[in-house]
Amino acid sequence: MADFDLIVIGGGPGGYVCAIRAAQLGLKTACVEGRETLGGTCLNVGCIPSKALLNATHQLHEAQTNFEKMGLMGANPSVDWEKMLRYKDDVISGNTKGIEFLFKKNKVTWLKGWGEITAPGQVKVGEEVHSAKNIVIATGSEASVLPGITVDEEVIVTSTGALSLPKIPKSMVVIGAGVIGLEMGSVYARLGAEVTVVEYLDAITPGMDAEVAKSFQRILAKQGIKFVLGAAVQVVERQGNVAKVAWKLRKDDKPGEIEAEVVLVATGRKPYTTGLGLEALGVEMGPRGTIKTNDHLATNIPGLYAIGDAVAGPMLAHKAEDEGMAVAETIAGKHGHVNYAVIPGVVYTTPEVASVGKTEEQLKEEGRAYKVGKFSFMGNARAKAVFQGEGFVKLLADQETDRVLGCHIIGPGAGDLIHEICVAMEFGASAQDVALTCHAHPTFSEAVREAALACGDGAIHA
Template sequence: MNTTNYDIVVIGSGPGGYVSAIRSAQLGYKVALVEKYDTLGGTCTNVGCVPAKALLDSSEHYHKADAQFKAHGIKLSAMELDFNQFIHRKNEVVKQNALGLVYLMKKNKIDVHYGLGSFIDATHLKVSSDKEEQVLTSKYFVIATGSKPSSLPGIIIDKKRIISSTESLSLPSQPASMVIIGGGVIGVELASVYARIGTKVTILEYADSLIPSMDRDLGKALQKSLTGLSIDIHLSSKVQTAVNTGEAAVVGYLDKDGKQQELVADYCLVAVGRRAYTDGLNLQAARVEAEKNGKIKVNNTLQTTTPNIYAIGDVISGPMLAHKAEEEGTLVAEVIHGLKPHMNYNLIPGVVYTWPEVAGVGATEEELKAKGIVYRVGKFPYMASARARASMDTEGFVKVLVAEAYNEVLGVHVIGPRAADVIGQAVVGMAHETTADEMAHLSYAHPTYSEALKDAFLMASGKGAINI
């Protein structure tokens, strides 16, 4: 069995893992990256963020062609969807991103080992594949093994009719109908993909709002938008069973009134969240402790209970977001190097890539009320935006929450065109403790979607909106 020595070994090649490996190499360390599967990139690149966004964009083009092109003076006849090409384009996007990661590993002189990583002790990791077994020794390890889809008690994801988000990205043909269990980020995004191309979609959500972790106004507005796509949405619904009958999936649930209901569809997509994935790591051998929920226990520098081993991303507490994992990957590399990096978890934006997009950063209005914090609200609708009217994207609004004391920006919440990009300006402002008045008096290009931010800040500062 071969043995190779390294300074830092990163286990998992998702966004957190590959960023941590690259930053470590940039700081001069001899680095290895261990990946269980035969492609780099983890969930995000292969069966998560990237392929989902590819399908979201394709389905949005199809929807706009069907619903809006006539208003633009563009006439189409006999429009149809080539579902095989729809999936093929997504596959090509994934392939190019994965190849880009291979290039980055070579450029930064990072050794890549494919196989299942399993700790022998705190300084030795066995990597097993179909071809060979080898042992990597290292001064430091970074666990970045990500997460896997969760299910509900009694519901088995058979990957045939009862599927997870992974299978939903590569169906063999367009389904006529789909029931989605879960109205969180994954559920509403995939509901958008399939509803836009003509699949009959029903969402069953246990909470009384879609995207329940975000500001409640965003969930209400998104529900209205998705209903406009003919998606049936059932809130306060408790799913009890999901059965593969061979030709269909049958889902049983209690509705908001406690009455037993049943739905039949081609597929049942289980989108109720994700769980930390540490299977096969043999954490006990390295004396790395986990929390009751399966996530790895870390301190404020992301060090585990074994000092030379760190953990980042979905395997530790906090939002399961690729960009959160990336920042943690950089932080760990710099901590090992003796630097003093800092992360403000309050300033990690959350994004939903429906159309209109949804994004938020900082406190929600519900959180401020619960804490008894006195605040003002500034809210500006995209219906009043010249840029939004020009693109026929007038759904949504920008909502800013500002403290009465010192005009501090406490939270920014956006549902509308390019919300995922607009939120970045709010993050910068909050990171530098820019007041609402200062944000309102910056120069915003006209006409742009981000001007809605300016007007929301003006309104929160007691002034009226000035842009259209």
Template sequence: MSESSNNQFEVAIIGGGPGGYVAAIRCAQLGLKTALVEKRKTLGGTCLNVGCIPSKALLHTSEQFVFAAHHAAEAGVEIDGQVSLNLETVMKKKDKVVQQLTGGVDMLVKKRGITRFDGHGKLLGDGKIAIDDKEEITAKNIILATGSSVVDLPFLPQDGETIVSSDQAIAFDSVPENLVVIGAGAIGLELGSVWARYGSKVTVVEFLPKVAAGYDDDVSKLLERSFKKQGLSIHTNTKVTGTKEIDGKLNVVAEKKGKELTFPADKVLVAVGRKPYTENLGLDSVGITPTDRGFIEIDDHFKTSADGIFAIGDIVRGPMLAHKAEEEGVAIAEMIAGKAGHVNYDVIPNVIYTEPEVAGVGITEAQAKDKGIAVKVGKFPLTGNGRAIASDATDGMVKIIACAETDKILGGQIVAKGASEMISEIVTHMEYGGSAEDLGRTVHAHPTISEAIKEAGLAVDKAAIHSL
């Protein structure tokens, strides 16, 4: 391994995903000589390459397909001939989106003068990093941003062909006749929705009592009803135990209330979560010991137990979300540069990009009850919203949770077409400590689905205008 003055940096970041590349750009903006180490050929991590972005491209095109094939005529749009799916073109479109965005990140990194190293980064101690055991760099400050990987089921190992993760489920070369999805979280529901729209018979199996477990029961129940109307078969309180062959066909075996259930499967998507990725990172060489769940412990300034080494994103506490990692990337860069970096973890939104979408921020009503916090709740259904009715998008609601004593907004949940965009309004009000009344008195354009947020804010004090 070789080292020169060109390989000495003020900051070196291992991992080029949303947390890592954002940290690198912010470091460079602040005048720090910065290195970025990434083992993929392209930057952007899981999110841009095989996660957030390609899945959203598939969600978009599948929504268009469903409209054209099943809803256009009732909307007065007549399409001559049969609507058919060209999956090869769909995948090319998805890949083009990914290439555009990963290429854009690469250009941003180059324009900022960040030195990029291709290869697997490994800590050696004393501020040194080996890259594929061929090259060595040194940095005064090292940021670990290596992200996460999919969780496997010991009794159902993934083979990448039949038993797959989301990495393969965004790239099927044909539409599976039967798709079994294990896990009713964001990944399972989103990709299950995609393939159901394209014609798969999709069965979602969830161990927990409800889908979208991070949301309140009324929100989850509304979502489940909507998914079932779209043709997804959903089994909650159901434990997958393995697979077996029946009449020459693979079946997923599960147990519910002591009874065995079997689901035929051409493909099985395992979507039971993600785990921190720190494989061969050299943590032992610097005295860092991950927790039992694999996370790296940090203090409130992202410092690990090793001097000069920081960690952000999916490998540390908090939700495994790209935007959370981005905010941490900015914050740690500013801290290293001597500025007051900060992340407000109370206002990080979470979204499931199905149709309808579901988005939430802050605490739920159930969490408030568990914590003994007295709250007032305001709800508004989209059945009372003019734009939703005009857009055939009445499956949904907005829910605001406010402190019973101060009226401060503690949380909000939205089920709606475009909920991912709408949630930012609640986040913004919470960021400055706004009240439900502030939300209810904010002027909204009419007609918009976002008016439901205003009405829910008013409903906290039983003052909603368009609700009985």
């Protein structure tokens, strides 16, 4: 008889959600996690700590820039970096302890250590081997570093090191203009560092709607972040307490270089499957180190599943959570499903940027007839009241059916506003459905309704 119905390897967002849902569905469940705390990269050295620092530095920006405009007078606050890091650590602790509480509440067994699948249905943790009817791999990802770059997490750092620098650097180079690089770059720019972003492509945030990306770059530049685009990094070399970054522009091979106290390497992430024993087990692998799965997230080994960053698709915590729930449902004999067409993405800078569904570029490439409804936050009373009138909502709908195909928002609260469109798309709503839905005034969400109105007869406040 198996020790467990399910063993989940990895206690990050995909893994712990999978374990909790499986336990709720009546399965005897264990979760393998080698960190001292649950929550994986996201809660410990990723999503949550970075949002804490983004929040703290946004408040600093408000005090320095907007308080006086509102009649809040007094000296600007100074930054106690050690105390800010303690605040970040307290946020992490509160969240990770919360997951441990949920494990106890739902009777999920935490197998502390690193897991290895020694045979189908067998997981070795430390010196003990545990059996399970089903196994889910939820081991997440790790930072992907360009060849020839040596990361020391002191001067040349990944996002992990960037979250715990001993002091605020006077200068920082960010290699990679994706979500992680721009969020961390934004944090340190607000703290006074001179931040330069070096990106291989000719635009920031690859895959984002081009119009939004262009506006996003312009706003970040106004905030003091410098950009070098279309640049192929040649050298990243530590020289004492600083590092040199050298590049060549792709269009003309023109060289350039810069020196900074800290270099953040934010060139993406790759699946972390080291030590699992997948090769010996005969697990089929996909491109770029992913584990190959079918529509039910099952591997070619019976009873073995994989989710989250370990499999294909966007490396997003909420995508991993959805997959974790779906796999638990499937194993419990129910119908597990993930709608990959409706997975939102968010950049938590100020302003926030959020998107779901198709971009204009994708629709053009598909040859699909569509219409665009746009509304600027300058027409939104609430946004102007909080000095966030820059940005817009852009809604894309089918030309004939009016069905919502995608939405892209840059502005206040974009990461929350996008979910109205996620729900609309999940239920096959039209732009008119959104436009005819009453929205409270004054709220940022009215901008979404106005964009939907713009897909029809026209927005009211444009």
